[in-house]
Amino acid sequence: MIRPVLVLAASEFQEGLRNRWVVSAVLLLATLAFSLALLGSSPIGETRASTLNVTTVSLASLSVYLIPLIALMLTYDSIIGERERGTLLLLLTYPITRGQVILGKFLGHFAIIALALVIGYGTTGIYLATTGDTLPIDWVLFLSMLSTSLMLGSVFLGAGYLISVCVSSRATAAGIAISTWLFVVVIYDLLLLGVVLVDSEHSISADMFSLILLFNPADVYRLFNLAGSEAASLVSGSLGTLDSSMLSTGVLITALALWIALPLLSSIWVFKRLEL
Amino acid sequence: MNCAETAAMNVLEIKQLRKTYGTEVAVDDLSLAMTAGESLAVIGHNGAGKTTLMKLILGLTRSESGTIERYSYLPGCAQAAQARDAIGFLPEIVAFPGALTGRQMLHFYARLKNKTLGNCDELLDLVGLTDAAQRKINTYSKGMRQRLGLAQALLGQPSLLLLDEPTSGLDPFLRRHFYEIINTRQAAGASVMISSHALTEIEAQTDRIAIMKNGRLLNLGSLEQLRRKAALPVQLLVSCRGGTEVPAVQSVSMAAAPLKLGTGQWQFSCAEEQKLPLLHQLTAHGDIVTDIVVRPPRLDDLYAYFVNGDAE
Numbered sequence: 001m002i003r004p005v006l007v008l009a010a011s012e013f014q015e016g017l018r019n020r021w022v023v024s025a026v027l028l029l030a031t032l033a034f035s036l037a038l039l040g041s042s043p044i045g046e047t048r049a050s051t052l053n054v055t056t057v058s059l060a061s062l063s064v065y066l067i068p069l070i071a072l073m074l075t076y077d078s079i080i081g082e083r084e085r086g087t088l089l090l091l092l093t094y095p096i097t098r099g100q101v102i103l104g105k106f107l108g109h110f111a112i113i114a115l116a117l118v119i120g121y122g123t124t125g126i127y128l129a130t131t132g133d134t135l136p137i138d139w140v141l142f143l144s145m146l147s148t149s150l151m152l153g154s155v156f157l158g159a160g161y162l163i164s165v166c167v168s169s170r171a172t173a174a175g176i177a178i179s180t181w182l183f184v185v186v187i188y189d190l191l192l193l194g195v196v197l198v199d200s201e202h203s204i205s206a207d208m209f210s211l212i213l214l215f216n217p218a219d220v221y222r223l224f225n226l227a228g229s230e231a232a233s234l235v236s237g238s239l240g241t242l243d244s245s246m247l248s249t250g251v252l253i254t255a256l257a258l259w260i261a262l263p264l265l266s267s268i269w270v271f272k273r274l275e276l
Numbered sequence: 277m278n279c280a281e282t283a284a285m286n287v288l289e290i291k292q293l294r295k296t297y298g299t300e301v302a303v304d305d306l307s308l309a310m311t312a313g314e315s316l317a318v319i320g321h322n323g324a325g326k327t328t329l330m331k332l333i334l335g336l337t338r339s340e341s342g343t344i345e346r347y348s349y350l351p352g353c354a355q356a357a358q359a360r361d362a363i364g365f366l367p368e369i370v371a372f373p374g375a376l377t378g379r380q381m382l383h384f385y386a387r388l389k390n391k392t393l394g395n396c397d398e399l400l401d402l403v404g405l406t407d408a409a410q411r412k413i414n415t416y417s418k419g420m421r422q423r424l425g426l427a428q429a430l431l432g433q434p435s436l437l438l439l440d441e442p443t444s445g446l447d448p449f450l451r452r453h454f455y456e457i458i459n460t461r462q463a464a465g466a467s468v469m470i471s472s473h474a475l476t477e478i479e480a481q482t483d484r485i486a487i488m489k490n491g492r493l494l495n496l497g498s499l500e501q502l503r504r505k506a507a508l509p510v511q512l513l514v515s516c517r518g519g520t521e522v523p524a525v526q527s528v529s530m531a532a533a534p535l536k537l538g539t540g541q542w543q544f545s546c547a548e549e550q551k552l553p554l555l556h557q558l559t560a561h562g563d564i565v566t567d568i569v570v571r572p573p574r575l576d577d578l579y580a581y582f583v584n585g586d587a588e
Binding site for chain 2: 003004007008011015018019085086087089090091092093094095096275276
């Protein structure tokens with residue numbers, strides 16, 4: 001059962017290596033992480049936080065834009081592209097189910113993002129840890145940022161497949177992917193901010209506000225990494241004031257996990273019903 | 277599934293298959309069966325339902341009603357097993373990711389089919405791609421892609437080969453080589469279904485011919501059976517020495533009066549059973565008749581007859 005999934009995953013990963021996707025993603029993430037690390041070390045002043053912690057939080061606020069974009073660009077044409085090129089038809093005549101096709105691609109793309117994150121961010125983490133940081137380093141903060149970034153990536157890999165199985169041309173898929181990205185990481189929060197500003201009678205309770213944030217995977221990621229831990233709140237400060245009694249770490253992780261499952265399973269559901 | 281010996285030899289059984297796309301009927305009330313080692317040509321206009329039929333057999337699209345049963349046979353075992361990897365398919369437009377080499381591509385498909393990679397080089401050799409195995413597919417010509425397509429269809433000795441317009445875009449030499457390979461597989465027990473427009477080419481290559489129109493199966497049978505059913509006249513092309521005189525023919529009922537094709541060239545038409553008496557009489561005119569070419573109805577003629585006959 002698992003064999004065709006692994007065969008396809010390996011092939012997707014190799015394709016990522018071949019067409020320089022992996023290299024570009026690693027370089028992009030590493031460059032940004034290093035820049036942030038070097039920039040971040042100057043204005044700390046008297047803050048009681050290590051450089052790595054500051055960098056971790058900066059990376060998280062950057063990742064929320066970058067990781068979904070990378071994931072969507074990796075996947076938006078994964079099904080429709082193969083349909084247009086004509087390779088999908090042949091693939092599906094092989095002993096592989098449509099569910100296995102999606103899972104195989106997911107696994108391959110997941111490996112690409114994981115590699116890019118681990119190398120790109122990991123080298124920065126190790127660099128900062130080894131270049132004389134006097135304050136205690138919060139490795140838990142760093143590693144949970146890394147793993148939730150991977151989860152965030154997974155959400156948008158699934159979203160990419162869902163887009164890819166629903167459309168009938170690559171151009172449409174690209175358009176929807178960009179719109180999705182814009183809406184989730186930018187517009188959603190702007191709208192929310194607008195509503196809060198207009199809502200002078202405070203009819204939106206804190207609990208309701210938290211609930212609204214849970215409906216956006218990017219916000220779940222932000223809450224976890226920028227407000228979820230005390231160390232992060234200390235550095236970021238921005239969302240630290242949010243009453244997060246309802247948004248415990250467990251709730252946030254569960255929400256992210258559900259956000260991974262939802263588009264991924266929907267894409268399989270749609271793909272199975274697709275007439276080729 | 278426990279099948280009787282006779283029934284068990286069916287590799288494919290299709291019953292009352294129907295498929296529509298919106299209001300358009302792609303396949304309508306189609307039933308056919310294929311036995312092991314048999315070849316079947318499916319012919320018809322564009323949009324007659326040939327490709328849809330193949331997609332239905334492959335499970336790429338769902339039928340509205342009807343059943344499709346596929347069986348595969350292991351050597352020495354009468355038991356039939358429903359199997360998907362016992363099928364090889366060559367799509368009409370075969371496409372591969374261009375960045376891979378031919379060998380890498382074939383290895384990928386072999387892994388998917390869970391077959392040993394050792395056979396891949398053998399297959400590449402069979403289709404004549406050994407020299408190009410290390411080259412990227414985007415440097416391949418149309419014919420080379422088609423041959424790589426055939427190689428992937430042959431992976432793992434499938435008991436049923438579905439070939440959709442397999443020789444379109446191939447030069448005559450490659451076509452011949454293509455059919456040689458397919459015939460070898462057929463001799464080894466594989467059943468082959470070929471859809472084609474190249475009627476003159478296909479008539480010598482298949483055991484049975486299925487003529488489709490508007491999703492319906494108009495006729496199904498061997499070339500001989502179709503000829504008998506159509507009862508189209510046989511044509512005799514007669515060359516005469518010198519003058520313009522027609523060889524006199526008596527007491528043979530002709531399908532049409534002799535037709536002059538050129539100087540000393542006449543075309544005689546008669547029913548199949550009148551062919552020998554006519555030949556007999558013509559050869560008696562040894563003084564003027566220099567050559568006779570017998571031209572039985574070709575598949576083109578039969579196809580035109582059945583397809584147009586249905587329209588009337």
